[in-house]
Amino acid sequence: MxxxxxxxxxxxxxxxxxxxxxxxxxxxxxxxxxxxxxxxxxxxxxxxxxxxxxxxGSYIEPSKQAYSDYMYFWIGIKAHEMSIQTLKAYQSYLKSHISPSLGQVPLSSLTPIHIQSFVGDLRSKELSESTIKRIYNVVNASLNAAAKTELIKKNPASTIEKPKVVAKETVIWKWDEVSSFLDSAMSSPYYVAFLLAVTTGMRQGEVLGLRWRDVDFANECLYVRQTLTHDGKGFKEGAKSKAGSRSVGLDAFTLSALKKQKKQVAECKLKLGIAYTDNDLVICSSNGKPINPRNLLRSFYNLLEKSDLPKIRFHDLRHTHASLMLQQGENIKLISERLGHSSVKITLDTYSHVLPNMQQEASNRLANKLFNG
Structure with a gap:
């Protein structure tokens, strides 16, 4: 040659x-x-x-394709792997942020400087760091795919300083605060949803997507096999991750509340007849349709406003569940499985703030056995 x-x-x-x-x-x-x-x-x-x-054999013919054209093509290829919510988010990022800044640059001409400047532009829009990181992750994933398929030699986003999100301190409730909240929520139509979040650690979408066929009264457990989408308009088979599809043991109190809920749902179904939309949902409106997540959150925050409890997010009920189980000495592997984490490391990293107190309590228990036994 x-x-x-x-x-x-x-x-x-x-x-x-x-x-x-x-x-x-x-x-x-x-x-x-x-x-x-x-x-x-x-x-x-x-x-x-x-x-x-x-x-x-390392030569790659530079692509003249504009980056925005490549992105539309890449998202189209990935669409079947995404939930509707994720696909909408990707399309929104592309339309509102990625295309205006990087869209006209040829794919093969993108450099680390382009990507670094793009991240700077996102910050100038005063977007949250978590949003900036999500948008960066989309760009990074698309360029990884371009490098893998040999459209470009190297991912230009891989060498820049990646956006970081400083984790906010998680607020959790103490034992008496949980009891106080559940007492005040007893009259709410969403009481069982709040109870499940506290006693099982399920995510909001998992609670609202729970079906009666996935509640096993005989074996005193439930199975997380379906979630309600964030917009409340559809269901997704499985959970957030492969490990998220799981079984969760139920206590006698929660089982009793579920039996009462099933009776109420059956009465509504009988009363409405063919007008009832049967989605087999545990938590649903009086006509059987799924609960809009916004309505659940509105009810939750209204209850908090009327109480003297520390203000937390609905998702913090999940954190509260995990932290209280750790405090009572439950096995970390068991807790990780209940939460649907893919590894114990995720559980330890998420709830490391609880561990120092547990270490001290363990030391005190050992000392009491050794010196006061």
Missing amino acids: KGSIKKNKQTGKWDFVIDIGKDLITGKRKQKKKRGFKTKKEAEKALTALLNELNE
Whole structure:
């Protein structure tokens, strides 16, 4: 494989041309040309580097495709792997942020500087760091795919300083605060939803997507096999992750509350007849339709406003469940399985704030046995 160098009579600079193989579609010879070198030596150096890449099989023909066009194509390919909510988020990021800043840049011309400047632009819009990180992750994933399919040599987003999210301190309730909340929530139509969040650690979507067929009264457990989407308009089979599809043991109090709930649901179903929409849901409206997550949260925060309890998010009921179980000395592996974490490490990292107190209590218990026994 050879190339030729010659001086351009019109510009006075040096150019080279080289055969880079045949077009797979037309079968015609393909050539690569580079112009505008100040000296013959510069042209020879560039030609030698290109020849080495061709001989080693590492040469990638630069793509002229605009990055936004590639992104639409990539999201289209990935769509079948995503939930409707995730797909909408990706499309929104592309339309509102990615395309206006990076869309017209050719995919092969993107550099780390482009990506770093893009992250800076996102910060100038005063977006939250968590949102900036999510948008960056989409860009990074798309460029990883481009590098893997040899559209580009290297992912330009892989070398920049990645956005970081400083974890907010999690607020959890104490034993008496949980009891106080559940007492005040007893009259709420969403009482069983709040109870399940506290006693099982289920996520909001998991609670609202729970079906009666997934409640096993005989074996005193339930199975997380379906979640309600964030917009409350559909269901997703399985859980947030593969490990999220799980069984969770139930206590006698929660089982009793579920039996009462089942009786109430059956009465509504009988009363409405064919007007009842039977989704087999544990937590549902009087006509059987799923509860809008916003209505659940509105009810939750209204209850908090009327109480003297520390203000927490609904998701913090899950954190409260895990922390209280840790405090009472339950096995960390068991807790991790109840929460649907893919590894014990995630559980330990998430609830490390609880561990120092547990260490001290364990030391005191050992000392009491040793010296006061």
